[in-house]
Amino acid sequence: MSAIFEVRNLKRSFGGLAVTNDVSLSMAPGDRVALIGPNGAGKTTFVNLVTGNLKPDAGEVRIGGETVTNVDAIGRVRRGLVRSFQVxxxxxxxxxxxxxxxxxxxxxxxxxxxxxxxxxxxxxxxxxxxxxxxxxxxxxxxDLAVLMIEHDMDLVFRFAKRVIVLAAGTVIFDGSPADVTRDPRVREAYLGSYADAGSAA
Ligand SMILES: Nc1ncnc2c1ncn2[C@@H]1O[C@H](COP(=O)(O)OP(=O)(O)OP(=O)(O)O)[C@@H](O)[C@H]1O
Ligand SMILES: [Mg+2]
Structure with missing residues (x-):
């Protein structure tokens, strides 16, 4: 199915720190994606770039095939992008x-x-x-595509059909919940004891 949401080569730095470092991903209708990563990985910054609360230094955000990088937050909501807050x-x-x-x-x-x-x-x-x-x-x-940011791994594994892992501003994994706990880079960056405990459902 074609992408209803897509970001291409998104970049944003704060004072020389590349917080969103060339992030690309796309979502299709019905997607249930969990975006995870350690504290400071750039998850909230990524969402702010997607919603239009923050301007990227480079890259593109597309909703329903339309480039909205220069559309404000309200315009993106009108095009079907809805954010609800983590806390x-x-x-x-x-x-x-x-x-x-x-x-x-x-x-x-x-x-x-x-x-x-x-x-x-x-x-x-x-x-x-x-x-x-x-x-x-x-x-x-x-038919909604949902991207969820959540630190509660039990909830992530119950909800997500696909997991994207962000570390230091870069996507280091994009795949199934079953594979994410086995990925050595993910283990190193983030999951640690949770992966070792083998408790992914
Ligand atoms: N406005 C800003 N100015 C300077 N640095 C910022 C700004 N916003 C975020 N950062 C830095 O960017 C990095 C990523 O922050 P961000 O809040 O996006 O991470 P996060 O993955 O959401 O973390 P958490 O899991 O703690 O919510 C951090 O190093 C943070 O200090
Ligand atoms: Mg955050």
């Missing part, structure tokens, strides 16, 4: 259910009451509970 907890003292409850209240135009005790609103908490129970990743439309 989505907004308020330290709130549980996941309370966060979802807040979103439910906002949707209903009742968020102004958030300082009231919405834990005591059984309808809201019941809906939050059912949303949380839904396993959001599994419910995504089949």
């Amino acid at each position: 989505t907890r907004l308020f330290q003292d709130m549980t996941p259910a309370e966060h979802v409850a807040l979103a439910v209240l906002q949707r209903d135009g009742r968020a102004g009451r958030m300082f009231g005790n919405f834990l005591a609103m059984p309808g809201v908490m019941a809906e939050a509970g059912s949303l949380l129970g839904k396993q959001a990743l599994a419910d995504l439309p089949d």
Whole structure:
């Protein structure tokens, strides 16, 4: 199937440090890709380049075959690119259910009451509970291409059909979850004890 998302030879440096160093990859509809790599590998920078929050020094970003390197972040969203954040907890003292409850209240135009005790609103908490129970990743439309950045390896191996490993700004592996734990460069750069434990599902 043809690529709906593609980056070619993407480069970005900060003060002489090549943080995104000639990264190329493409995704087809239905792809479930995990992008992993050690801290500082350049994952967040890569996503910022893709979304248009950061300008590349060189290279190209394409959505649906169209070059969008000079299109701003909003224009990329309009073309179907959606980002959700790695750390989505907004308020330290709130549980996941309370966060979802807040979103439910906002949707209903009742968020102004958030300082009231919405834990005591059984309808809201019941809906939050059912949303949380839904396993959001599994419910995504089949034709969507998903790139997930995640440090939780158990989640990566449950979700991803393909794993891309970034290390020092470079793609060092692009292949199946079964192969990634066996790859010597990946072991060296990142997975370490997890690969040795042989716990890839
Ligand atoms: N705006 C910036 N200015 C200077 N250096 C930066 C900037 N943004 C990122 N870097 C550097 O680029 C490198 C990659 O950072 P990045 O945040 O993309 O890594 P990451 O893979 O997302 O790491 P983590 O797993 O910790 O989230 C790091 O060395 C970081 O210090
Ligand atoms: Mg990051």
